[in-house]
Amino acid sequence: MTSDLDTDSRQYAAKVAACRFNALESQAVFKLMLEALSRPGLIEQFPLEIQHRLPCVLAPVIVLADVETRIHIAQTSQFNWESALISATGARPSVISTADLIAIPLEAAELISQVLESAPRGTALAPEHGARVIIGVRRISSHEAEPAIKESSHGLKLRLSGPGVKDERIVWVDGISLQDFQTLQRSNAHFPSGIDVWMTTDNGQILGLPRSTHIVVEEHSSKQEAH
Amino acid sequence: MDRNRRTELLAASQSQEVRQLAETFLSERAIAEELHVICPPEIGMIMMQVREPVCRERFHLGEVVVTRAEVAIAGFRGWAVRAGSDRETALAAALLDACAEYDSKMANQVTELCDLTAQRIAADERSEWQELLATAVAFEELD
Numbered sequence: 504m505t506s507d508l509d510t511d512s513r514q515y516a517a518k519v520a521a522c523r524f525n526a527l528e529s530q531a532v533f534k535l536m537l538e539a540l541s542r543p544g545l546i547e548q549f550p551l552e553i554q555h556r557l558p559c560v561l562a563p564v565i566v567l568a569d570v571e572t573r574i575h576i577a578q579t580s581q582f583n584w585e586s587a588l589i590s591a592t593g594a595r596p597s598v599i600s601t602a603d604l605i606a607i608p609l610e611a612a613e614l615i616s617q618v619l620e621s622a623p624r625g626t627a628l629a630p631e632h633g634a635r636v637i638i639g640v641r642r643i644s645s646h647e648a649e650p651a652i653k654e655s656s657h658g659l660k661l662r663l664s665g666p667g668v669k670d671e672r673i674v675w676v677d678g679i680s681l682q683d684f685q686t687l688q689r690s691n692a693h694f695p696s697g698i699d700v701w702m703t704t705d706n707g708q709i710l711g712l713p714r715s716t717h718i719v720v721e722e723h724s725s726k727q728e729a730h
Numbered sequence: 731m732d733r734n735r736r737t738e739l740l741a742a743s744q745s746q747e748v749r750q751l752a753e754t755f756l757s758e759r760a761i762a763e764e765l766h767v768i769c770p771p772e773i774g775m776i777m778m779q780v781r782e783p784v785c786r787e788r789f790h791l792g793e794v795v796v797t798r799a800e801v802a803i804a805g806f807r808g809w810a811v812r813a814g815s816d817r818e819t820a821l822a823a824a825l826l827d828a829c830a831e832y833d834s835k836m837a838n839q840v841t842e843l844c845d846l847t848a849q850r851i852a853a854d855e856r857s858e859w860q861e862l863l864a865t866a867v868a869f870e871e872l873d
Contacts, residue, residue, distance in 0.1 A: 512766040512802040519768050519800075570776050590768055590800050590809075 505705040515587060516682050521557040522565055522584075522591035528553065532566045539711030544663040544672030546643055557626035558584070560639035564604045565592060567635065572601060574604045577611035577618060581698045602634055609639040609705070615683040619690050630695035633714065637701045641678030659684070662719040663712075668682040674710060676702060684720045687712075731839050736772065739844035741812045742851060751843055752822035753838060755829045761803060765825070769800040771817035787821040801822040806831040836845060 524532070526549070535547045549559050557670030561576070561584055568574050570593040576585035589596055599605060599621045607615055615638060625632035642658075658677045661684075664670070679702070691697035712718065742750065755761050775793040776864070782789060797820040798811040808828025812820045829836040 511805045512764070512768075515802060515807075516766045523769075570774075590807075593774075593798065711748050 507613055510599050512704070515590075518557075518584065518587035519590045522561065522588050524553075524562075524565055525606050526548070532562050535709055536563050536566065536701060536711070539709050540667075540699065540713050541711070542667045543665065543711050543713060543716040544661075544668055544674050545710075546645055546646070547709045549703075549709060551707070551708060554705075554707040558582070558608060558639065559705060559707055559709070560608050560637050561588060561710075563635070563637045563701055563703070564588060564606050567604055568592040568684075570594065572603045573601055574606075575599050575602035575618075577605070577607040577614045579610045580607070581606045582610045603635075604609035604635050606637045606672060607639060609641060609678055612639075612678060615679060616686045619683065621685040622690065623697045624690055624693075624698060625691070626638060627696055633697050633699065635699050635701070637703060638679060640676055640702045640704055642676070643704055643710050644675045644726070646675070660721040662721070664719075665716045667713070668716070676710070678704075681720055688718070733827075733841060736840065737810065737827060737845055739847045740810055740826055740840075743821040743823070743843055743847040745816060745844075747843060748819050748826065749822045751839060754839075755825065761829065761832075764804040765828075766802045767821070767873070768802050769798065771797050771799040771820045772818070773797050773815045801825055801828050803828045816861075818854045856868045 515636075531550055532553065535549065539545065539547045549562060552561065555561050564574055564576070565588065568588070572587065572592075573593045573596070574585070574594045576582075576588060577599050578585060585596060588594070594604075597603075599618055600623065601624065605618055605622055607618055618636065621634055622634035622636055624634070658675055659679065659681060661674045661676060663672045663674065687698065687700065691714045694714060699714055700712040702710045703710065736801055756765075774796060776796050778791045778794045779788050779790045781787065781856070794813055796811050796813055796817055797817055799817070799820045800807065800809045801821070801824045802808070803825075806828050808824045808826065808831065808844030810820050810827055812823060826840050830840040831837075
């Protein structure tokens with residue numbers, strides 16, 4: 504007979520196995536992350552096998568984490584992957600204020616502002632100490648006519664400019680609030696210190712928003728500067 | 731014995747002793763049936779940090795080869811990392827860590843092994859210090 508604890512062990516072992524990438528998978532995800540960060544506003548796509556295996560918001564953390572990295576995964580009752588991720592990568596768990604890598608799944612969207620407020624930003628002399636934050640959102644689109652986002656009351660239109668963007672690039676994001684972008688603006692106000700952000704969706708999209716990107720957010724009829 | 735100390739001592743225990751105790755535990759049916767390998771032994775490099783004794787500042791001595799493993803017994807997880815590339819002993823040490831969490835009788839046996847290791851380390855340090863003592867220099871400060 505299988506006990507609950509035994510079932511728990513099996514489930515946990517399966518979660519850890521899902522978090523263990525081979526070299527080719529790690530390289531593929533790392534390349535996507537670099538591409539996304541080098542060309543803010545261009546949407547990249549995770550390989551299908553990664554999408555099917557685990558929540559995409561965790562993939563960048565798995566690729567960057569090792570025994571010398573401190574990670575924080577925003578937990579909810581439906582989303583408890585931090586322990587499995589630590590077992591798979593050997594990374595150390597950390598509070599937000601000292602974490603190198605932070606993941607916020609869509610289920611914990613209400614924590615985004617709090618995380619962006621207290622995540623490390625580094626200093627002018629050590630900007631590399633700024634946190635890398637991965638945020639799970641509902642949808643990302645580069646097409647203004649995307650009906651699902653346009654009709655959503657939470658959809659935001661982002662006008663991006665800065666390094667890696669020729670003139671201007673427009674992206675639609677659903678699942679993050681205007682207030683969250685204002686917090687990101689405050690965190691990235693003193694370049695080169697700041698926070699680099701990736702946004703991911705459950706259907707495998709990834710969007711990079713490095714600290715150097717100038718973001719103008721439009722919500723419904725309003726327009727607000729976010730960096 | 732707290733878990734940090736136990737893990738530290740299991741990493742320093744003699745390979746044969748660790749494997750022998752792990753095999754004894756594994757011969758119990760309940761352990762063998764409920765054992766799950768969460769992370770099979772894997773070899774990697776980690777940066778070794780050392781604290782120098784004058785200003786007590788940490789510095790990186792260099793990278794060392796280690797093997798780590800993680801197991802679970804009926805939901806009780808055990809973890810180990812040991813210097814070197816001995817996969818079998820790393821897995822055995824993780825098993826001992828899990829057994830110590832799972833059963834108090836087994837915990838006592840693991841503690842005995844850890845105590846033996848601690849005594850051995852202390853004896854080695856005393857003996858090394860005795861060798862070094864002859865070279866100690868006493869400085870006198872001038873007023």
